[in-house]
Amino acid sequence: MPDNVQRAAYSVLDAASYLGVSRSQVYRLLAEGSLDSLKIGTRRLIRRDALDALIERSSEPRTS
Structure with a gap:
């Protein structure tokens, strides 16, 4: 797959890489x-x- 084409869905392993976390996470x-x-x-x-939605939710400031 060319580098400039983004996939619509990722395997668990690829999603972990995308998020920068472990597969177990x-x-x-x-x-x-x-x-x-x-x-x-x-x-x-x-x-x-x-x-991307998870990243957005995680980067929002938490209110207490």
């Missing part, structure tokens, strides 16, 4: 409902817009 985010995914056959895929 991605599974944790999926389990707690912080990250949505879809399953195609035996593959779990995470949409790029879900990853």
Whole structure:
């Protein structure tokens, strides 16, 4: 795939790389409902817009 083409969905391993976290952290985010995914056959895929939304939510200042 050319470098300038962005994928619509990522595997768990690629999503971890995209986010800069471990694969187990991605599974944790999926389990707690912080990250949505879809399953195609035996593959779990995470949409790029879900990853970007997680990044946006994580970068918002927390209010106490």
